[in-house]
Amino acid sequence: MSVLAVLARRELSLAWARGGGALLAVGFFVAAAVMLPLALGPAPERLAAVSGGVTWVVLSLASLLSLDRMFERDFEDGALDLLALGPLPLEIVAAVKCLAQWTVSGAPLAIAAPVVAVGLGAPVASAAMILAAAGLGGLAFAFLGGTGAALALASRRGGLLIAVVVLPLLTPPVIFGGAAIANFTGGLPWGAALSLLAAYALACVALTPFAMAGACRNAQS
Amino acid sequence: MTLEALSAGKYAAYIWPAYAVSLLGFAWMIIDTLARARRWKRKADRLEGEGEP
Amino acid sequence: MFSALANPARFMAFSRWAAPILGVIAAGLIGAGLWLGLNAPPDYQQGETVKIMFIHVPAAWVAMLAYACLGGASFVSLVFRHARADAAAKAAAPLGAAFTGVALVTGSLWGRPMWGAWWVWGDARLVSVLVLFLLFLGYMALRASIDDEAKGARAAEILALVGLINLPIIKYSVEWWNTLHQGESIMRAGGPALDPVYLMPLLLAGAGYSAAFGALWLERIRAEVWRRRATSLALRVALA
Numbered sequence: 291m292s293v294l295a296v297l298a299r300r301e302l303s304l305a306w307a308r309g310g311g312a313l314l315a316v317g318f319f320v321a322a323a324v325m326l327p328l329a330l331g332p333a334p335e336r337l338a339a340v341s342g343g344v345t346w347v348v349l350s351l352a353s354l355l356s357l358d359r360m361f362e363r364d365f366e367d368g369a370l371d372l373l374a375l376g377p378l379p380l381e382i383v384a385a386v387k388c389l390a391q392w393t394v395s396g397a398p399l400a401i402a403a404p405v406v407a408v409g410l411g412a413p414v415a416s417a418a419m420i421l422a423a424a425g426l427g428g429l430a431f432a433f434l435g436g437t438g439a440a441l442a443l444a445s446r447r448g449g450l451l452i453a454v455v456v457l458p459l460l461t462p463p464v465i466f467g468g469a470a471i472a473n474f475t476g477g478l479p480w481g482a483a484l485s486l487l488a489a490y491a492l493a494c495v496a497l498t499p500f501a502m503a504g505a506c507r508n509a510q511s
Numbered sequence: 512m513t514l515e516a517l518s519a520g521k522y523a524a525y526i527w528p529a530y531a532v533s534l535l536g537f538a539w540m541i542i543d544t545l546a547r548a549r550r551w552k553r554k555a556d557r558l559e560g561e562g563e564p
Numbered sequence: 565m566f567s568a569l570a571n572p573a574r575f576m577a578f579s580r581w582a583a584p585i586l587g588v589i590a591a592g593l594i595g596a597g598l599w600l601g602l603n604a605p606p607d608y609q610q611g612e613t614v615k616i617m618f619i620h621v622p623a624a625w626v627a628m629l630a631y632a633c634l635g636g637a638s639f640v641s642l643v644f645r646h647a648r649a650d651a652a653a654k655a656a657a658p659l660g661a662a663f664t665g666v667a668l669v670t671g672s673l674w675g676r677p678m679w680g681a682w683w684v685w686g687d688a689r690l691v692s693v694l695v696l697f698l699l700f701l702g703y704m705a706l707r708a709s710i711d712d713e714a715k716g717a718r719a720a721e722i723l724a725l726v727g728l729i730n731l732p733i734i735k736y737s738v739e740w741w742n743t744l745h746q747g748e749s750i751m752r753a754g755g756p757a758l759d760p761v762y763l764m765p766l767l768l769a770g771a772g773y774s775a776a777f778g779a780l781w782l783e784r785i786r787a788e789v790w791r792r793r794a795t796s797l798a799l800r801v802a803l804a
Contacts, residue, residue, distance in 0.1 A: 437726060441719045445709040454705050455723060458698035459730050462737040469741060486740075490733070497729070501722050508718040522612045522677050529673040533619045536666040537776070540659060544783045551790035558797035 293377050294386070301390035304363070312398040319352040319399055323406045338411030342420070342471035345407040349399055349424055350460055353431040356395055357456075358449045360387060360439040361506060370506060384502035385495070388436040396428030412475060419474040423467045423484065426491045430463040433494040440502040443509035462490050575648060576789065579782040586779035593772030601765035616674040618765050622773035623667035624693050628731075629774060630660030631696060633781065634703070635728030638721040648785065650717045651792070653724060654707065655784035659777060661700040667693050688742035692735045699727045 306312070326344050327337055364370040373383050403424035404417035412420070438456035445451060470483035601618035634656040641649035671690045672682045685691060706723055710716030 437722075441706060441723055442709075444712060444715040444719050445706070446711070447709055451705060451709050454698075455702040458695050458702055458734075459726065461695050461734045462730070465737045465741045486737075498726070501726050504722050505719055508715055508722070511715070525613060525673045525677050526615050529616045529619060529670040532669045532673070533623065533666050536623075536662050540662050540780050543658075544780050544787065548783050548787035548790065551787050551794055555790045555794040555797065558794055558801060561797075561801060 294382070297373075297378060297383065297386050298390065301386050302393060305360075305387075305390040305394040312394055315352050315355050315395040316398050316402050318355055319348055319402055320406060322348045322351065323410065326410065334411050341407050341410035341412040342416070342475055343468050344410065345403055345412070345420065346423075346427070346464065346468045346471060348406075349403055349427070350431055350464055352399055353396060353428055354435055354453050354456060357391070357435045357439045357452050358442070360391055360436055361443050361502075362439070365443050365506075365509060371510060374507070374510060380503035380506055381499040384436065384440065384506065385433075385499040388432045388495075388499075388502075391436065392429055392432040396432050397425065400424035400428050407471075412471075416471065416475045419480065419484075420471055423470045423487060426484070426487050427463050427467040430487075430491040430494045431460065433491075433498040434459050434463075437498045437501045437505070440505035440509075443505060463487060466490060572648065572789065576786065579786050583779045583782040583786070586775050586782065590772045590774075590776035590779055593768050593775060595772075597765045597768030597770075597772055599765075600768065601762070604761050604765060607759075607762070611677075613674060613677050614762060616670055617762065618769045620667060620670035620674055621766060622770040623663050623670060624689065625770050626773045626777050627660055627664040627667050627693060627696055630656050630663055630777060631699065631728070631731060634660060635724050635731075638724035638728075641717070642721045642725065647792070648789065650721065651785050651788035652781070653721065654717070655781055655788055657700055657704050657707070659780055659784065661697065661704065663773075663777070664693055664697040664700060668697060688739045691742075692738045695734050695738070696731070699731070703727070 323345065326340075326348075330336060330340075361370065364373065374380050376383075400421055404412075404420040407420050408414055408417060435452065435456050437459075438452040441455060442451045466483050466487035470480045470487060473480040473483055598618060602615060604614070606612045607614040634653050637649045637653035637656060640646055641653060668690070671687075671693065675684055675687070675690070676682050683690075703720055703723055707716050707720040710719060
């Protein structure tokens with residue numbers, strides 16, 4: 291257990307230091323959301339109609355931002371080789387890395403999400419719902435994004451490649467999360483959408499570490 | 512029969528481009544695949560001849 | 565059959581005949597399907613545009629089939645470390661992308677007279693085909709961006725499997741999303757209630773498209789086998 295704790299602490303501090311950590315992701319999120327009224331015009335009813343969906347899309351993009359250094363740094367300085375030889379299986383290491391990524395960038399984004407959505411005109415009552423959806427969705431984004439980051443290790447071009455590889459896989463969580471928010475604000479039953487989102491996020495947590503570990507071993511060989 | 516079949520009515524402007532695009536797609540796949548197979552077969556055969564003696 | 569294909573010499577001997585024969589079968593089936601389709605009476609709802617269905621729906625089917633083949637070959641390659649399975653996965657991707665591209669363009673040309681718009685998000689099928697297109701693009705982009713061929717192959721296999729597991733969920737989620745935003749879904753062409761006068765040509769064309777995919781796939785795998793032989797021979801010559 292203590293090995294796990296050491297690893298978790300290391301990954302958290304690395305994730306925090308990586309590219310400005312939470313600040314960068316939240317900064318991008320807010321800045322991109324600010325562009326929306328500037329592009330669409332200030333009419334409140336129009337903004338309110340799209341506020342939930344736009345928040346959700348920009349959130350998924352923001353969570354892809356800081357992915358490219360997730361495995362690359364450890365890969366370049368050889369720490370990944372040490373981790374592969376260490377007492378913990380690489381699958382667990384990958385999962386801890388993704389959880390650290392979620393803690394540092396996903397959770398702050400989830401906290402910022404209701405603020406941004408309400409700022410765009412979503413009803414204040416939906417804030418808790420948006421927070422829950424963004425937190426769960428962020429888990430799926432972090433684990434799928436981590437898969438893309440691990441796969442891109444063997445290549446020499448990180449960022450854009452990760453986005454191209456990962457974005458089509460984000461279709462289900464984007465749909466489930468967007469539907470949960472839209473149904474809640476529309477006064478429709480939202481439980482199904484939120485539980486589908488939760489199920490998808492948990493499936494990502496359970497399954498993608500195997501893909502990440504495989505991709506890391508492949509890049510190391 | 513044939514001429515009747517080819518009369519697509521007022522939607523001809525959509526139907527024939529759709530057929531043309533499908534034809535182009537197939538043409539590209541066939542040409543690209545055959546050209547690739549030919550090029551690499553020739554190259555492999557040539558190198559095999561070089562390596563033999 | 566599988567073990568026969570695993571042997572390289574036997575695969576080449578088999579595919580040498582199988583590819584052209586499948587190609588001829590494909591031409592015959594597609595020709596027959598389109599002949600019947602073009603001579604079918606106009607649909608009472610869709611009018612003459614039903615003629616687009618015979619080339620659009622099979623392309624979408626084969627696009628799905630191509631991804632299934634890509635994922636299956638990747639699985640075999642990953643588990644059994646088989647070189648030709650990897651060649652098969654690599655060969656399926658551009659064909660699948662081409663079929664999805666054809667399905668998207670013909671779907672759009674079908675949608676314009678039917679819905680009055682080039683693209684309608686209300687059609688779940690078309691949206692899933694679009695996501696499938698992006699999946700193929702992602703696969704090819706990952707594969708092309710890795711210089712080391714063995715590493716690129718392995719990374720692409722992992723991505724293909726992740727995509728394969730995701731594909732049914734994506735399809736389900738898009739359909740679910742579609743029913744959620746009701747009122748926007750406009751038509752369900754190709755549904756089970758299709759008149760035999762349209763179903764027969766559609767099935768013929770679908771079988772023909774599948775055979776064409778099979779023929780092109782085999783020929784592309786052959787090309788990949790020769791390419792690998794040529795590169796390894798070139799390496800040997802250079803080292804000698």
